[in-house]
Amino acid sequence: MSGAHFSLFDDLCAELEQNEDIGAIRDQALTGQDGWSVVDGLWIKDSKVFVPASSPLVSTIIADAHNTGHEGIQKTLHRVRATFHIHGDRSRVRDYVLSCRVCQQNKTASLRPGGLLQPLEVPSTVWADIAMLFNEGLPPTTVDRVFFAEIVRLHGIPVSIVSDRDPVFTSAFWRELFRLSGVIDQDSGYSGWLGLNTATTPLIKHHWAHHHSSIQGGVWALRSYDGSSAKLPTVDQQLKERDEFWAQILDRLEQAQQTQKAQHDRGHREVVFTPG
Numbered sequence: 001m002s003g004a005h006f007s008l009f010d011d012l013c014a015e016l017e018q019n020e021d022i023g024a025i026r027d028q029a030l031t032g033q034d035g036w037s038v039v040d041g042l043w044i045k046d047s048k049v050f051v052p053a054s055s056p057l058v059s060t061i062i063a064d065a066h067n068t069g070h071e072g073i074q075k076t077l078h079r080v081r082a083t084f085h086i087h088g089d090r091s092r093v094r095d096y097v098l099s100c101r102v103c104q105q106n107k108t109a110s111l112r113p114g115g116l117l118q119p120l121e122v123p124s125t126v127w128a129d130i131a132m133l134f135n136e137g138l139p140p141t142t143v144d145r146v147f148f149a150e151i152v153r154l155h156g157i158p159v160s161i162v163s164d165r166d167p168v169f170t171s172a173f174w175r176e177l178f179r180l181s182g183v184i185d186q187d188s189g190y191s192g193w194l195g196l197n198t199a200t201t202p203l204i205k206h207h208w209a210h211h212h213s214s215i216q217g218g219v220w221a222l223r224s225y226d227g228s229s230a231k232l233p234t235v236d237q238q239l240k241e242r243d244e245f246w247a248q249i250l251d252r253l254e255q256a257q258q259t260q261k262a263q264h265d266r267g268h269r270e271v272v273f274t275p276g
Contacts, residue, residue: 008057013041015055022052048085058086062096070106073097114271117264119257120162122250127155131162144176152177 016026029036029043029050036045043050051057065079077093080086097103123129130151151158157177230236 008060009040009042009049012049012051012055012057015052015057016041016043016050019052019055021054025050045085048081049083050085053087053092058089058092059096061086062089062093066093066097066100067102070100070102112267112269114269116268116270117261119261122253122257127151128158129160129162130158133164144173144180147173148177148180152180 016022025036025043028034029038029045036043036050038044051061061084062076062080066076068079069075073094076097077090080089080093086092120129132147230239
């Protein structure tokens, strides 16, 4: 403690005389057993002032020790133990420090960063799920037309796009892309797209079915080979090798995701938020 608290010691002396639940400790202190002694009405254990765990003075002592510098659990506990002997002091100090309003408002938790890795699903077919990284300075209309000419024209409209752009750009991108594809009437008052989902897939499928009969759900489908439809042995072998290669790619992607998640989660903790 930073100084002598005579009023606290007076209150403690009065409590020790009246407390009937610590009779065994009183006998040890009065007889000087096991490091106990009595000094000016205070019970001393190994040169530390004894305070019953049930005493209301425990909260005052811990508050004085912690509020001196609002330090952590260990340093607060060290301050308490420098003067007092209290059974169960560690849990009492921990509870007080964790509930300290000043510490909660002004200190960050010394814990691992919150948030476990949530990897994206492994794509089930080619060009169904893509990622886009834009160069700075390109106007949205340029990006839309290039994307339509180089991606949609060759592979169809993807089911999902992962982008680092904000919703304003994403909405404008989808409006222009669908305008170019003829899916959406600009005069309909539609507010724009933030992405594709199961509700929009039939509309896109209907539009593209008039032009490309092999497109399913808006993307070019890579169908698995059944092993019996090829008429030439060379084609049969190439299709089998293609399916084997595709299966290996999916397996490697899943392994890579598991490895990345394990490494990321090792240095992070799960955080659960509740409404309210």
